[in-house]
Each structure stands twice: as structure tokens, then as C-alpha cells.
Amino acid sequence: MSENRFENGLKITAFTALFDLEVLNRGSDFDTALLTITDVNRPGLQFHDFYDYFDPRRLQVIGKAEVTYLKSLTPERRRKCFDDLFLYDIPALVISRGLDCFPxxxxxxxEHEKTLLRTQETTVDFTSHTIEYLNRELAPCVxxxxxxxxxxxxxxxxxxxSGVGKSESAIELIMRGHRLVADDAVELRRISNQLIGTxxxxxxxxxELRGIGVIDVRQLFGMRAIKVESQLDLVVHFEQWDQSKFYDRLGIEDHFTEILDVQVPIITIPVRPGRNLASxxxxxxxxxxxxxxGFNAAQELARKVDQRADAGSRRQM
Structure with a gap:
């Protein structure tokens, strides 16, 4: 786990550095505050004293629209708008577009010891980049x-x-032109109902190859042999061949495994000497x-067999 990522959130200090934000005021919780949800909030309604359904855990962002409205207010009214907002335990307030900060x-x-930041990005760009990053960083992970x-x-x-032949098969697949994402430990994140592995x-x-040791795939095979991340589309499970067990020979039925509440197709491959597992x-x-x-060879074969059987039955009638 990254040192900037806690089990339940992302440090504001790390977020500030990653997005190159200007620190206008360091709040009392600047070093400990966490972003824990993936959404942000533009407090336009809050500046109209509407705090129903307000979630203070969200990062607060004000842009040109909010600033234009606040300019129309008296200094006393503006101060009250910010005082009311900073009474909540918000992680930070970000001013976009490099706009001037109201005194x-x-x-x-x-006074309220809250973190105040500024970005040069437009409000739309900053909020979209932030939501995209937080969706990935705070995604459920296993x-x-x-x-x-x-x-x-x-x-x-x-x-x-262990020892069933996973890494050996992976090396042969890499030598055939396919790409390695992860060996031994695969980190899976659920992002928009998809599993992304790295x-x-x-x-x-x-x-790691038993008998050889650890090798660096990037150095040995080049950049074409690696990939930083990949969506998980299929799980192939290797197990030692069991003579007493029935193995599916047609594959008509689909089998799935559940990872982070996402259904992933899974097939079981029995391992025994002489089988080319990579192929x-x-x-x-x-x-x-x-x-x-939409093409299932097993179902297509079953359909053809049924048609042939039906045709034979009609000829016998």
C-alpha cells in the first residue's frame, strides 16, 4: 500500500503534492486529513444557507460562478458564507482558475484552522481529474x-x-509475445464494475522461476513484454489432475468466480505431464x-447435434 494511502482514505498532503496545489492556509489537520469519498462538492447552495444533504467529507471547490456570486455580497455576508462552511469538518477548500482569494x-x-488551496486548472478540469483519480485511488482493493x-x-x-506451473506458463506466454502485468501478488481494484489488476x-x-530464481522481465525481454495494468477478463485455475474428478469436456455451462462483488468467468485446467499449458x-x-x-462453440456444436438428431428422427417416421 502506498505511504500516501491509508486504509480509509488519501492524505490531503499527498493530494496537494500530486495536483501541484498552492497552499494558501494550512489547516490544523493538514497533515492528517483524509479524502475518503470519490466525489467533490461546489458549495453554491451552501452559500445560500442550504446545508440539507451536505456531506462535509467531500473536497470543496469554488470556481468562477461561486466567486462571481460572492462578489455581489457585502464583506459581512461573504464572511458569514465562509464561516458557515468552515464550521463543518471539511478536508479542504480549493479555489480554481488561479482566482484571487477573498480576504x-x-x-x-x-480563524477556523481550515486548509485552503488553489489550483490553476479550470473548475471543470480540476473536478473531473480529481474524481477520476479518487475513483482509482480509493477503489475497493484485494x-x-x-x-x-x-x-x-x-x-x-x-x-x-504453489509449484503447479503458473510462472513457467507465464514465461512461455511472454516469449510468444504476450505481456506480463503481475506475478505472485495481483492487486485488483473495482472501478466502475470492472476489475483492474496491477x-x-x-x-x-x-x-520467479523455480531453479532459476527471480528475473526482471522488462530487462530480459524488453518493454513489449510488460504492461502496467489490465482489466481482468478471465481466471484460469490450474490444479493437479485428479483421476476421480469429472472435468467438463464441452464447456456449455459458464462458470464464474466472484471478486469484489464482480462476476468473472473462470475455467479449471487439470495439469499433468505432457500438456502444453501455455497453448x-x-x-x-x-x-x-x-x-x-456472442459466439459459443460448445452451444453451436450442441445445436448442430440436435438438428442432426431431429432430422434423423423425421426420416425414420
Whole structure:
């Protein structure tokens, strides 16, 4: 986890540095305040004394519209608008477009010990960039053991017990031109009902091969062999071949696993000597893409078999 990211939020200090914000006033909680939700608020209604449904956890942003309205007020009324806002435990107030800060705003921020920031971006650009960044940074996250690769544009995570052959298959897939996203630990974030996978920073681009050790895929195979992140489209689970277990040979039924409340297709590949696992994973990725576009080979075969059986029955009548 990033040192700027707490389990329940993002530090205002980190946010200020990332967005290159000018600090007009450091609040008493500047070093400890957190952004905990992904939305922002423009307090136009609040300046009209409407605080119903006001969520103080949101980052507050004022732009040209709010500033134009505030200019029409008397200094006393302006001061009251900011005093009322700063009575709430807001993480910070940001002034966009590099607009001048009202003296009443600065005085109130100092008195209430609230953080006051300024950006040169337009209000729309700043709010959209902020929401996009917070949606990613504060997204629900889970770490899963496996190898995540980009195969023909499909994000495929190979899972299974240690030593079953995940990393060995991944190396062969990389040598075939596919790209590594993460090995051993895959960080998955749910963003807009999609799972986005990446590798923890410390082990990014590294892969472990028993008998050889740790290798740097980027240095060994070049930039074409790596990818920073990928959407998770398919889980391929490796397990040792069990003679007593029935394995699906047609694939008519779809199977799913749930990760962060998102349903992800999953297939189980039995592992035994002589099976080319990399080729099987490659075909599984292509087949999964075909299914997303509405083509299911197993269902098509079943349909043809049914048609042939029906035709035979009619001829016998």
C-alpha cells in the first residue's frame, strides 16, 4: 500500500503534492486529513444557507460562478458564507482558475484552522481529474495470489497452488509475445464494475522461476513484454489432475468466480505431464473473447447435434 494511502482514505498532503496545489492556509489537520469519498462538492447552495444533504467529507471547490456570486455580497455576508462552511469538518477548500482569494475567506480559514488551496486548472478540469483519480485511488482493493497477463487483449489471471506451473506458463506466454502485468501478488481494484489488476510497486515486472530464481522481465525481454495494468477478463485455475474428478469436456455451462462483488468467468485446467499449458491458456483467452462477442462453440456444436438428431428422427417416421 502506498505511504500516501491509508486504509480509509488519501492524505490531503499527498493530494496537494500530486495536483501541484498552492497552499494558501494550512489547516490544523493538514497533515492528517483524509479524502475518503470519490466525489467533490461546489458549495453554491451552501452559500445560500442550504446545508440539507451536505456531506462535509467531500473536497470543496469554488470556481468562477461561486466567486462571481460572492462578489455581489457585502464583506459581512461573504464572511458569514465562509464561516458557515468552515464550521463543518471539511478536508479542504480549493479555489480554481488561479482566482484571487477573498480576504474574508482567508481570514475565516485561519480563524477556523481550515486548509485552503488553489489550483490553476479550470473548475471543470480540476473536478473531473480529481474524481477520476479518487475513483482509482480509493477503489475497493484485494490482493490475490496468481499471475496476471495480457493475452490478445484479454486480461487473464492464472491461479493455483504453489509449484503447479503458473510462472513457467507465464514465461512461455511472454516469449510468444504476450505481456506480463503481475506475478505472485495481483492487486485488483473495482472501478466502475470492472476489475483492474496491477502489481505491487516493489515486485512490478519481476517473475520467479523455480531453479532459476527471480528475473526482471522488462530487462530480459524488453518493454513489449510488460504492461502496467489490465482489466481482468478471465481466471484460469490450474490444479493437479485428479483421476476421480469429472472435468467438463464441452464447456456449455459458464462458470464464474466472484471478486469484489464482480462476476468473472473462470475455467479449471487439470495439469499433468505432457500438456502444453501455455497453448491451452492462449486458446482459453481467445475463446473467452469470442464468447463476449456472442459466439459459443460448445452451444453451436450442441445445436448442430440436435438438428442432426431431429432430422434423423423425421426420416425414420
Amino acid at each position: 474574508e475567506c482567508l481570514e475565516s480559514a485561519r 490482493t490475490r495470489h496468481g499471475v496476471l497477463l495480457d493475452i490478445y487483449g484479454e486480461g487473464v489471471m492464472i491461479t493455483g497452488d 502489481a505491487p510497486e516493489v515486485i512490478r515486472h519481476y517473475i 491451452i491458456v492462449e486458446v482459453a483467452a481467445m475463446n473467452n473473447r469470442h464468447r463476449k462477442f
